[in-house]
Amino acid sequence: MARSRYPPDDFVCPYQDHCPHLDGMSTTWVLEEYRRGGDSYQEQMQIIDDLDETLETARKRMRELEKEIAELRAKYQALHQKQFKPNRKKTTAGDDTVQFLIGS
Numbered sequence: 001m002a003r004s005r006y007p008p009d010d011f012v013c014p015y016q017d018h019c020p021h022l023d024g025m026s027t028t029w030v031l032e033e034y035r036r037g038g039d040s041y042q043e044q045m046q047i048i049d050d051l052d053e054t055l056e057t058a059r060k061r062m063r064e065l066e067k068e069i070a071e072l073r074a075k076y077q078a079l080h081q082k083q084f085k086p087n088r089k090k091t092t093a094g095d096d097t098v099q100f101l102i103g104s
Contacts, residue, residue, distance in 0.1 A: 013027070015027075016028065
């Protein structure tokens with residue numbers, strides 16, 4: 001004959017309040033904590049999802065700001081360089097005379 005998976009309806013465990021397999025803890029308390037743990041897990045996962053979304057938004061904003069900084073630096077450098085004349089090779093008075101004589 002097969003053994004029943006569940007105890008009889010009128011069965012009361014003598015160790016219900018101090019189970020030796022649960023280090024003396026109450027089985028009722030352990031079951032309540034187990035069930036509460038599932039709710040707590042779902043809350044924590046929701047918090048993690050919210051934080052991931054916030055982090056991704058912040059990373060996107062950082063990329064935009066870095067791009068804007070690069071553009072502003074390029075504009076600044078262009079404006080700064082515009083203030084100065086480009087380097088040109090200076091000719092001496094002797095060079096002008098030689099070119100004049102050669103060109104004639």
